[in-house]
Amino acid sequence: MTKSLLRxxxxxxxxxxxxxxxxxxxxxxxxxIAPLLKALADPVxxxxxxxxxxxxxxxxxxxxxxxxFDLSQPTISHHLKVLHESGLLxxxxxxxxxxxxxxxxxxxxxxxxxxxxxx
Amino acid sequence: MTKSLLRxxxxxxxxxxxxxxxxxxxxxxxxxIAPLLKALADPVxxxxxxxxxxxxxxxxxxxxxxxxFDLSQPTISHHLKVLHESGLLxxxxxxxxxxxxxxxxxxxxxxxxxxxxxx
DNA sequence: GTCGGACATTGACGAATGTCAATATCGACG
DNA sequence: CGTCGATATTGACATTCGTCAATGTCCGAC
Numbered sequence: 156m157t158k159s160l161l162r163x164x165x166x167x168x169x170x171x172x173x174x175x176x177x178x179x180x181x182x183x184x185x186x187x188i189a190p191l192l193k194a195l196a197d198p199v200x201x202x203x204x205x206x207x208x209x210x211x212x213x214x215x216x217x218x219x220x221x222x223x224f225d226l227s228q229p230t231i232s233h234h235l236k237v238l239h240e241s242g243l244l245x246x247x248x249x250x251x252x253x254x255x256x257x258x259x260x261x262x263x264x265x266x267x268x269x270x271x272x273x274x
Numbered sequence: 275m276t277k278s279l280l281r282x283x284x285x286x287x288x289x290x291x292x293x294x295x296x297x298x299x300x301x302x303x304x305x306x307i308a309p310l311l312k313a314l315a316d317p318v319x320x321x322x323x324x325x326x327x328x329x330x331x332x333x334x335x336x337x338x339x340x341x342x343f344d345l346s347q348p349t350i351s352h353h354l355k356v357l358h359e360s361g362l363l364x365x366x367x368x369x370x371x372x373x374x375x376x377x378x379x380x381x382x383x384x385x386x387x388x389x390x391x392x393x
Numbered sequence: 394g395t396c397g398g399a400c401a402t403t404g405a406c407g408a409a410t411g412t413c414a415a416t417a418t419c420g421a422c423g
Numbered sequence: 424c425g426t427c428g429a430t431a432t433t434g435a436c437a438t439t440c441g442t443c444a445a446t447g448t449c450c451g452a453c
Contacts, residue, residue, distance in 0.1 A: 176327035185317035196311035198304035208295035230442055232401055251399055251450060263389045270385020346413055351431055370429055
C-alpha cells in the first residue's frame with residue numbers, strides 16, 4: 156500500500172460511504188468527496204471522461220482528445236490532470252503517447268453514493 | 275422518450291442521456307448537465323442534500339438545517355437556493371417555515387448517467 | 394547528437410464562487 | 424397596526440477556476 160491508512164483518497168472515501176439519501180454525510184467525508192464531484196462538474200471534463208470511457212478499449216490518447224475540442228492543448232492537459240489527480244482517470248505513457256483510462260469502479264462507486272443503489 | 279426541441283432543464287437532460295461510459299457526451303448536453311454537478315460539488319451542499327434526503331419524511335425545514343452548520347443563515351440560504359435552482363431540491367412554504375425535499379428521480383437519474391446502469 | 398513532435402508546466406488574467414454583515418420580505422400573533 | 428421571528432436578498436470581499444501564450448521536458452527518428 157502506497158497510501159497511509161489514516162487519510163483516504165476521494166475515491167476510497169466514496170467507496171466506503173453510505174448513500175447520500177441513507178444517512179447524513181459527515182463533514183469530513185463531504186470535504187473529501189467534494190473534489191471528486193468538482194472534477195466532474197465541468198463540461199469539458201465531463202466530455203473528456205465520457206470520451207475516454209466510451210473509446211475503443213476504454214482508453215484514449217491525448218492526441219485524440221485534443222482534436223475533439225476547440226481548446227488549446229495546455230488547457231486539455233490541465234483538465235486531464237484534474238481528472239487524474241482526483242482519481243477518476245488513470246494515466247499511462249507508452250512511447251511518445253500518453254493514454255488515459257477511467258479508473259475501474261470510480262464511476263460506479265460515485266453513482267452508488269449519489270443514487271443510493273446497493274453496492 | 276426522446277426530447278423535444280425546447281430547452282431542457284438540467285434534470286431533464288440527465289434523464290434523457292446515455293450513460294457517460296456508453297457514448298461520448300455532446301457538448302450541448304455537457305453544458306446543461308454541468309450545473310447540476312456543480313451544485314453537488316460543494317461539501318456544504320452535499321451535506322445539505324444528504325440531510326434533507328435522510329430526514330424524516332424526506333423533508334427538512336431550514337431551521338433544522340441552519341443548526342447543523344457553523345455557517346451564517348444567509349450562507350445556508352444561498353446554498354439551498356443553488357440546490358433548488360439546479361433542480362435537485364423542491365421548496366415548499368408552510369406557515370412561517372420553508373421545507374425542502376429532494377426532487378424525485380433527480381439523484382437516481384444522475385447516478386444512472388454517471389454509473390452507467392442500464393435505464 | 395540533433396531535430397521534431399507529444400505532452401506538461403508556468404504565469405497571467407478575467408470570471409465565477411463561498412462567505413459574511415447588513416438589510417429586506419413576509420407571515421403569524423398580540 | 425405593530426412587532427417578532429423565519430427566511431431571502433444585496434453588496435462586498437478574498438479565493439478559486441478556466442483559459443491561453445510561452446516555455447519546458449521527454450522520447451523517437453534520422
